Amino acid sequence: EVQLVESGGVVVQPGGSLRLSCAASGFTFDDYAMHWVRQPPGKGLEWVSLISWDGGTSYYADSVKGRFTISRDNSKKSLYLQMNSLRPEDTALYYCVKGTNGYSGSYYDYWGQGTLVTVSS
Amino acid sequence: DIQMTQSPSSLSASVGDRVTITCQASRDITKYLNWYQQKPGKAPKLLIYDASNLEAGVPSRFSGSGSGTDFTLTISSLQPEDIGTYYCQQYDFLPQTFGQGTKLEIK
Numbered sequence: 620e621v622q623l624v625e626s627g628g629v630v631v632q633p634g635g636s637l638r639l640s641c642a643a644s645g646f647t648f649d650d651y652a653m654h655w656v657r658q659p660p661g662k663g664l665e666w667v668s669l670i671s672w673d674g675g676t677s678y679y680a681d682s683v684k685g686r687f688t689i690s691r692d693n694s695k696k697s698l699y700l701q702m703n704s705l706r707p708e709d710t711a712l713y714y715c716v717k718g719t720n721g722y723s724g725s726y727y728d729y730w731g732q733g734t735l736v737t738v739s740s
Numbered sequence: 741d742i743q744m745t746q747s748p749s750s751l752s753a754s755v756g757d758r759v760t761i762t763c764q765a766s767r768d769i770t771k772y773l774n775w776y777q778q779k780p781g782k783a784p785k786l787l788i789y790d791a792s793n794l795e796a797g798v799p800s801r802f803s804g805s806g807s808g809t810d811f812t813l814t815i816s817s818l819q820p821e822d823i824g825t826y827y828c829q830q831y832d833f834l835p836q837t838f839g840q841g842t843k844l845e846i847k
Contacts, residue, residue, distance in 0.1 A: 663827065663838060663839075663840050663841045664776075664784065664827055664829075664838040664841075665838070666835055666836040666837065666838070669834075669836075678834050678835070680835050681741075681835070714783060714784075719789075723834075724772075724831035724832075724833075724834055724836045725831055726774040726786060726789040726790070726829070726831060727774075727776075727784075727786060727829075728786055728795070730783035730784055730785075731783065732783055733783060
């Protein structure tokens with residue numbers, strides 16, 4: 620059974636930093652690109668970032684470029700999102716999402732349950 | 741960025757009704773269009789990928805069609821468990837973008 624379990628979401632002040640983690644199981648982690656998708660409370664879905672199967676390529680939404688860094692550790696079957704210079708508009712439920720190919724955009728066949736990041740003073 | 745426009749934004753229908761949701765892309769995305777269902781308090785679930793392919797385990801009352809810029813999700817006979825919000829998503833171009841969602845309720 621595929622499982623994606625996010626952690627690390629907390630309340631943080633504007634300008635602060637946070638690292639989200641996602642533990643994967645039930646599939647060959649290093650065969651697939653992985654993504655972060657976020658959802659502000661009561662709003663729609665926004666793709667945030669993707670990383671290729673080997674960690675060699677990553678892409679970001681313009682809204683987070685230069686502030687967020689995606690990474691992965693295939694030996695630990697884990698995905699990460701380092702979030703710096705946080706803004707109130709980054710407040711959202713952050714989902715760890717499995718892609719269906721190794722290197723680029725795709726559809727998402729498995730989602731985690733999400734971890735809530737709140738940016739507020 | 742590719743803009744994805746869904747209509748309607750909300751919809752109320754009766755059990756057994758045929759329901760149609762449309763999604764229009766701001767440029768040609770060939771077949772790279774997916775549909776997700778999100779129930780309250782839950783993560784989205786993949787229903788349809790590549791415009792018309794039914795994800796394993798999804799009831800056959802769900803179907804997708806379209807290509808280029810215009811796409812449709814159809815529920816042939818609405819069931820009570822189909823309530824939720826439906827999103828389209830394109831992945832032909834980065835950034836991958838979602839429609840704004842269609843909230844489906846039972847009348």
